[in-house]
Amino acid sequence: MDNVTTPSQENYLNHKTGLWSWLTTTDHKRIGLMYLYAIVIFFLSAAVLGLMMKVEKMVPGQTIMTAQTYNAMFTLHGIIMIFIVVVPGLSAVFGNFFLPILIGAKDVKFPKLNLLSFYVYIAGAILGLFSQFAGGHSPDTGWTFYVPYSTTASSNVVLALTAAFVLGFSSILTGLNFIVTIHKMRAPGMTWFRMPLFPWSLYATAWIQVLATPVIGITLLMVIAERVLHIGFFDPALGGDPVLYQHLFWIYSHPAVYVMILPAMGIVSEIFPTFSQKPIFGYGAIVVSSLAIALVGYFVWGHHMFTSGISYWSRWFFSFLTFIVAVPSAIKVFNWVSTMYGGSVDMKPPLLYAISFIFLFMIGGFTGLTLGSLAPNIQLHDTDFVVAHFHYIIFGGMGFAFFAAMHYWYPKIYGVMYSDRWAYIGWGVLFTGFNILYFPMFILGIQGMPRRYFDYLPEFKTTQMISSIGAVILFTGLIIMISNLIYHRRRGAIAPQNPWHGVTLEWMIPSPPPHENFDEVPTITEEPYTFHNPVTK
Amino acid sequence: MFEGASNxxxxxxxxxxxxxYISAFFIIGITGFMVFILFKFxxxxxxxxxxFRGSVKLEVLWTLIPTIIALLMFYYGWQGxxxxxxxxxxxxxxxxxGRMWEWEFDYGNGKRSKELVLPVNRNVKLNLISEDVNHSLAIPAFRVKEDVVPGYKNYLWFxxxxxxxxxxxxxxxxxLNHSGMLSKAKILDSAAYNQWLAELKVTKVLPSSEGLALMKKNNCLSCHSMSGAKVVGPPLNGIFGKKSLVVTSSGEKEITIDEAYLKRSILSPNDEVVKGFPAVMQSYKGVVSDEDIQKMVDYLKAQDAE
Known part of the structure; x- marks a missing residue:
């Protein structure tokens, strides 16, 4: 099947040309790419903010920015990374591009709605940026917008809240579209349990997006109403309850963590079989564990509030469920490792990223258990330990899965190859920088260093310095990795249809895929990940 | 974890x-196993x-063992x-x-201090009171932390x-100054503590006045001291009638602090900011009535007339 595709062949990139054809496209692949470019730009901007914060903290005291700027920066960093980059991230980019192809469809069920989701997303993102520059102060509440600070702060909180509200709509619409697509658009013969695992993970994710996002929408509206009309929902000065806000906020924002990580798990579940030339180990267990995570994930929000004064038994209950939700993730790790066992393992860049995903995700997961445990939580809550933990999960997990997907599907998306050598170098610098940046933050947290601190006591000096150096290395790695991909977009060698010898549907069509994916809708006759003729050259 | 200093x-x-230890065992074990696979296969x-596509026996095994370990972890956390x-x-x-951005500890009978001074080996319960927004009191050496939420009767003990x-x-x-909201817990032996408490002066309450009460109520004193200390905003004692350099949108200018300026500074605080201070105050327009503003201004005026 290694028939080489010449780029002159008609495909979705040259089907129509010109900016207008992109802006008005309803092709899921082009929409996926537009999300990709938007998300990469936002990701890099927010990464620069992160880098600047780390430079500020290289030595104690004020260096390159004031406390007010620092506070605004971690707020903006959080808002962009969470609402604009990570929550939509994998679903909007790779979900859009590959979900229809992986289930043998020509597009999503509602292509116009899909384009609308994109524009709603862009509108939300622009509002978010506007809140930074629209006179007055940039919001300085943290991405969590805790009341009563967020209802009394003098900064542009209302605009930032509106932005998050609008972005929520985009997320709901995409989720809805994917659910219907998966129910209605699967190719003949593709029963539920013949569906590959990335679509399964998108399915679990989409339900969370549809059911949980409205909660944050209404909560943010309530804060806006409180600020503008002085209705007492949350502010005790107006007779409201500040802890109620935290409940409502985390009822969405905890499941949102699974919106970020489930598609990441789906992506690595695609990569391990391909580079081992061996079926995924425990397909059923991985599917069930995704659904279990999505379901139980709704009921653990209280672990963000262990110190807020909630009752003894609610702490007990939330801690208990937090440990239960950890089990399906553990099952997946064992399944991924076992998929490689006995295979013919080819250490290409996508696999390298997928393996790093497992390593970083394990560290993030186990430190999550430490935080979910009631007594250690008291010590670690709201310290740098938490910051390190969720960067291991979100950046080490979701981020590295994103990079894995980028390297895995790059030849399919663009029909060209990147340089393996530079991909390895980029990975090496990135992975090293990542651990030097975030691992010391576990130690800082254990020693009591609180998060969201502009300044720190002298005893934290050395560890802070090491962490800041890590940030510079990490950023260098990012630049190397991305440059490699951008550089080879126009200059890379032509990629074959199936460079990694995968057996899912995207490898059965030319690279780049034709405008309507399949000339002939395929009929599925067997389980996914069936390697009749493993290629081990 | 580093050495603790409480029960x-x-x-x-x-x-x-x-x-x-369990985490380290699994992280090292699984990573080691992956490296072995990458080498062997x-x-x-x-x-x-x-x-092969799976093994029910293995799936059951690696569902049960993590469940048991997770429950054990939960149990130890709960017991602690x-x-x-x-x-x-x-x-x-x-x-x-807790108030933006300082701690104060009240031992009763008007005895207050900025540092928490306690006798060793005695049980102490801290009632956590917020005067403005959410804070959280953490003393890592004692392994205690609890949020200080306005309207909530949160507590901790050790x-x-x-x-x-x-x-x-x-x-x-x-x-703004979250990272400056620090203090110390000083643990003394019983005799030293009693002596310290006896010598602790009853906090001088400024001459009672409605204007002062209003300033406290509106949290003015969180950022403006009445002692001359620079906090976030300029101190408010001894300023009436003084000349001051302020920064406006059209540059710097010198003004005399009078009733009108004080009122303007409450209603649109960032128009004329005393040089050297950040323009971070919120407007109290619609928050404080004109009548109350007058009382506060009168108080400042009277203070400086003394």
């Missing part, structure tokens, strides 16, 4: 160590990938946490007051077991 430390550290050595919510009878009570000075942090983000 609660052992429970926290035990749960932490339990989870830490590398494509150049292993050309015939096996095609349990005593934190059971305040012994007869514990001495101190009110810990028994300090070692003499010494220990850092206190605010760990719930509370605005």
């Amino acid at each position: 609660l430390a052992a429970g926290v550290d035990k749960a932490f160590d339990f989870i830490f 590398a494509r150049k050595r292993h050309k015939q990938p096996q095609q 946490f349990k005593p934190m919510r059971e305040v012994p009878k007869g514990a001495m009570e101190v009110n810990a007051i 028994k300090p077991t070692k003499l010494g000075d220990y850092d206190i942090y605010c760990t719930e983000y509370c605005g």
